[in-house]
Amino acid sequence: MALMRSFFLACSQSTWMRERATRYPFVRRAVSKFMPGETADAALSAAQSLQEASIGTVFTHLGENIKDPAEAERVTTHYIEVLDRIRAMGLRTEVSVKLTQLGLDLGADLCYQNLRRIVLHAGAQSVVWIDMEASNYVDATLDLYRRAIAEFPNTGVCVQAYLYRTRQDVESLIPLGGAIRLVKGAYQEPPEVAYPRKADVDENYFALTQLLLGSDARSHGLRAALATHDVNLIRRIIERTELQGLEKSSFEFQMLYGIQRAEQLRLARAGWKSVVLIAYGSYWFPWYMRRLAERPANVLFVLRSLFAS
């Protein structure tokens, strides 16, 4: 399993693979399990259907490590236009951005100006989420999140349970209020910075939920989003919140489009806040490789798509 994970995470960084694999129709068919389509239209129509099922949505336009300021500017404009379309359609969809897609590699100030435009445009009622990327970006990402939250309360950031440092980060972020999305973590990280064993990541995830749902976090008005498809963890979290007497509306579960659909619906029907992140765009290869790394059984879908051709 660990070998498969490393293999797909290595593929996610290979330009050679990206340029070739994305040409094959069977790979494109397989990725459609996780994406309603490459266009914003496809994402908007999926969000509308999910809203009818009382499931909220967050959009992310796929892309990362932009090297050209004009490209970062185009991505920013895209998000601004999509926010307008979301509003025009009466959707409660929010957006989630990768800072390296807004130009972080070109400079923190340039990136911040792009982020700022999106957060301003989203308006006070709509959180703009910041994805967390590989561990070498954590400091820069949290610095920009701190800068943004000082100006705009409608900003949120993702933190990763596989990193040893995350507990300390969460403790320092809670007094800022804002919004935190907790995930396990999707990148290849060395044992010096991240728990190598999945069981330790899962335990740390659960321990961090206790911080995010604790009285300190609630007194600072923190919005907690627990992003996982792990039904055991979800069950443990629900049991604990029921013991603590927390209201169902005091936090939310987030999942990815196409994964654990039945659980997304079950949670929504049971009155929990259930939110689905919809990714779209043509730059899907690295993102898709991370989905395969999470669950090598997904490779079976790729093979099935090959034989379905």
Ligand SMILES: Cc1cc2nc3c(=O)[nH]c(=O)nc-3n(C[C@H](O)[C@H](O)[C@H](O)COP(=O)(O)OP(=O)(O)OC[C@H]3O[C@@H](n4cnc5c(N)ncnc54)[C@H](O)[C@@H]3O)c2cc1C
């Ligand atoms: C809303 C959202 C936002 C995210 N944002 C980030 C981010 O900013 N930075 C980051 O590093 N990571 C992000 N991730 C990914 C995250 O780090 C994990 O890699 C991913 O969620 C898998 O972990 P898990 O908690 O679902 O648990 P796992 O233990 O990996 O999976 C639990 C179960 O969920 C199902 N499952 C999980 N993944 C898949 C899959 N790909 N295909 C099919 N079934 C699957 C399987 O049944 C599996 O047994 C995000 C995830 C979500 C849901």
